Amino acid sequence: xxxxxxxxxxxxxxxxxxxxxxxxxxxxxxxxxxxxxxxxxxxxxxxxxxxxxxxxxxxxxxxxxxxxxxxxxxxxxxxxxxxxxxxxxxxxxxxxxxxxxxxxxxxxxxxxxxxxxxxxxxxxxxxxxxxxxxxxxxxxxxxxxxxxxxxxxxxxxxxxxxxxxxxxxxxxxxxxxxxxxxxxxxxxxxxxxxxxxxxxxxxxxxxxxxxxxxxxxxxxxxxxxxxxxxxxxxxxxxxxxxxxxxxxxxxxxxxxxxxxxxxxxxxxxxxxxxxxxxxxxxxxxxxxxxxxxxxxxxxxxxxxxxxxxxxxxxxxxxxxxxxxxxxxxxxxx
Amino acid sequence: xxxxxxxxxxxxxxxxxxxxxxxxxxxxxxxxxxxxxxxxxxxxxxxxxxxxxxxxxxxxxxxxxxxxxxxxxxxxxxxxxxxxxxxxxxxxxxxxxxxxxxxxxxxxxxxxxxxxxxxxxxxxxxxxxxxxxxxxxxxxxxxxxxxxxxxxxxxxxxxxxxxxxxxxxxxxxxxxxxxxxxxxxxxxxxxxxxxxxxxxxxxxxxxxxxxxxxxxxxxxxxxxxxxxxxxxxxxxxxxxxxxxxxxxxxxxxxxxxxxxxxxxxxxxxxxxxxxxxxxxxxxxxxxxxxxxxxxxxxxxxxxxxxxxxxxxxxxxxxxxxxxxxxxxxxxxx
Numbered sequence: 001x002x003x004x005x006x007x008x009x010x011x012x013x014x015x016x017x018x019x020x021x022x023x024x025x026x027x028x029x030x031x032x033x034x035x036x037x038x039x040x041x042x043x044x045x046x047x048x049x050x051x052x053x054x055x056x057x058x059x060x061x062x063x064x065x066x067x068x069x070x071x072x073x074x075x076x077x078x079x080x081x082x083x084x085x086x087x088x089x090x091x092x093x094x095x096x097x098x099x100x101x102x103x104x105x106x107x108x109x110x111x112x113x114x115x116x117x118x119x120x121x122x123x124x125x126x127x128x129x130x131x132x133x134x135x136x137x138x139x140x141x142x143x144x145x146x147x148x149x150x151x152x153x154x155x156x157x158x159x160x161x162x163x164x165x166x167x168x169x170x171x172x173x174x175x176x177x178x179x180x181x182x183x184x185x186x187x188x189x190x191x192x193x194x195x196x197x198x199x200x201x202x203x204x205x206x207x208x209x210x211x212x213x214x215x216x217x218x219x220x221x222x223x224x225x226x227x228x229x230x231x232x233x234x235x236x237x238x239x240x241x242x243x244x245x246x247x248x249x250x251x252x253x254x255x256x257x258x259x260x261x262x263x264x265x266x267x268x269x270x271x272x273x274x275x276x277x278x279x280x281x282x283x284x285x286x287x288x289x290x291x292x293x294x295x296x297x298x299x300x301x302x303x304x305x306x307x308x309x310x311x312x313x314x315x316x317x318x319x320x321x322x323x324x325x326x327x328x329x330x331x332x333x
Numbered sequence: 334x335x336x337x338x339x340x341x342x343x344x345x346x347x348x349x350x351x352x353x354x355x356x357x358x359x360x361x362x363x364x365x366x367x368x369x370x371x372x373x374x375x376x377x378x379x380x381x382x383x384x385x386x387x388x389x390x391x392x393x394x395x396x397x398x399x400x401x402x403x404x405x406x407x408x409x410x411x412x413x414x415x416x417x418x419x420x421x422x423x424x425x426x427x428x429x430x431x432x433x434x435x436x437x438x439x440x441x442x443x444x445x446x447x448x449x450x451x452x453x454x455x456x457x458x459x460x461x462x463x464x465x466x467x468x469x470x471x472x473x474x475x476x477x478x479x480x481x482x483x484x485x486x487x488x489x490x491x492x493x494x495x496x497x498x499x500x501x502x503x504x505x506x507x508x509x510x511x512x513x514x515x516x517x518x519x520x521x522x523x524x525x526x527x528x529x530x531x532x533x534x535x536x537x538x539x540x541x542x543x544x545x546x547x548x549x550x551x552x553x554x555x556x557x558x559x560x561x562x563x564x565x566x567x568x569x570x571x572x573x574x575x576x577x578x579x580x581x582x583x584x585x586x587x588x589x590x591x592x593x594x595x596x597x598x599x600x601x602x603x604x605x606x607x608x609x610x611x612x613x614x615x616x617x618x619x620x621x622x623x624x625x626x627x628x629x630x631x632x633x634x635x636x637x638x639x640x641x642x643x644x645x646x647x648x649x650x651x652x653x654x655x656x657x658x659x660x661x662x663x664x665x666x
Binding site for chain 1: 401402403404408409410415416418419420421425426427431433434435657662663664665
């Protein structure tokens with residue numbers, strides 16, 4: 001009897017649990033958009049932290065100093081923060097980056113906000129991680145234009161950097177080196193996240209955080225397929241797709257891999273804070289979110305959105321602006 | 334009798350007061366440097382505020398935004414904060430300013446810290462006030478390189494600037510204009526002061542705030558005549574003196590006034606935070622404080638300082654570093 005009885009108790013418990021879950025799910029679903037919400041993820045406060053670069057306060061502080069440090073550029077006036085300007089959504093709001101001696105690059109500056117959530121870096125994915133990415137702009141001739149060797153020599157001139165590197169990398173005999181510059185910068189950047197956007201509050205259960213138009217925009221975004229690539233917490237899959245946006249001749253990822261299938265392929269950009277990080281596309285030639293939605297519909301999805309769909313999706317995209325991260329402009333030596 | 338008595342009472346009172354003052358003065362003078370301290374002034378928390386540009390929170394906030402605003406440069410990447418970098422003592426720590434398209438100017442960037450205490454602006458004094466100074470770098474071809482007209486048009490594109498200018502200049506029908514840009518920038522800059530340096534604490538009665546070497550440096554500075562021009566709370570008289578520092582062919586104030594007596598004349602720079610605002614002189618060709626003291630002794634005072642005097646004065650100059658002002662990097666539209 002006891003053996004026969006037990007399974008029934010389990011079954012009843014399971015039923016009760018099921019009912020409770022359904023109730024809870026209904027409480028969430030009362031705006032009728034649950035199936036769309038389920039396709040998205042809220043942004044965590046921190047991205048994954050790699051096992052070999054712990055996010056210590058010492059590394060973050062050092063990375064913060066280095067991010068604002070112009071003495072690691074050959075002109076002495078360009079730092080990471082020049083193009084990744086904290087006043088401008090940690091980007092620059094011009095079509096293509098302006099670097100050393102006013103040279104204009106080929107591509108639009110991506111924001112560093114939430115970049116710790118990406119599994120590929122740069123428009124062409126030539127780095128996988130922030131650590132691999134960090135030194136690129138220092139050495140690029142049209143950006144900071146300084147050899148890594150010279151940059152390290154400059155940093156070694158300052159006693160305070162000797163101390164800060166030693167504190168951040170306590171095991172190292174000679175801690176001021178390129179790997180550690182990259183690790184400190186990557187650590188700092190992993191703190192530059194923008195949680196608690198209205199969309200996050202909505203996904204976390206505050207169904208009044210979006211209005212009807214914004215919810216319709218989310219639905220259009222999901223239904224028309226944008227979410228296939230703009231997925232995950234940062235609304236990017238960090239993968240590469242062929243696209244030729246107006247005015248671009250850039251061969252994109254092909255220049256990295258040499259694979260014909262990568263010609264004109266670019267990484268899916270994050271849509272987090274997209275209202276702050278205009279202009280758009282790899283060449284920055286698209287000035288407004290309205291145009292950007294139209295271009296993406298046409299180029300990637302082969303469709304013309306109605307003006308109402310565009311307006312709704314733009315309204316939705318505005319809900320992706322989160323809380324700006326706190327940081328301090330360091331006092332440099 | 335009463336008439337005869339009263340003056341004696343007064344006299345006794347005056348004696349007592351005199352004794353009290355002497356006692357108090359002795360309490361201050363116990364390090365033996367009172368006569369030198371008397372030649373200096375501590376830095377107030379705020380400079381004089383002009384009657385026609387009240388320091389309202391709205392103006393300061395707007396000025397803070399404009400100070401970091403790169404869209405009023407023709408490249409879209411240069412703001413006031415590019416050369417007056419808050420991470421670098423609100424200056425740039427390179428010999429001569431780098432501006433539009435990497436052009437290098439003739440002169441070293443002066444710090445904006447405590448500039449509200451100056452009664453002449455720029456190395457050549459071509460502006461008297463911060464209001465007169467503010468628009469110069471926007472329009473200068475080698476700095477931000479944007480006409481004031483275009484800068485105003487850019488600002489008018491942003492709704493938030495319409496609101497912020499209206500709030501800062503409530504009486505104006507058309508508040509986004511050049512005069513108001515200048516007034517807001519000047520207001521913000523008047524908040525960028527650095528009180529409470531060790532030297533200020535010393536002048537205010539904390540006789541242990543300087544060590545013996547620093548006090549000897551103060552004495553040498555006063556005795557050898559530096560204080561004749563480096564006077565007042567910001568340690569500058571805002572006047573002009575003929576000087577030809579190594580490597581400079583710059584005719585200085587002569588280019589402003591056309592007066593032969595102004596050829597090669599430059600404004601006395603502030604010595605507040607001088608340890609942070611290297612390199613030195615109008616052309617930034619002097620790298621260290623030691624060299625700067627030697628050059629000034631030779632060029633302005635006609636003397637060779639001993640190495641001990643140089644070391645003492647450099648130690649003294651390091652005590653002029655004050656508390657950095659608080660500010661926020663604005664979130665720009």
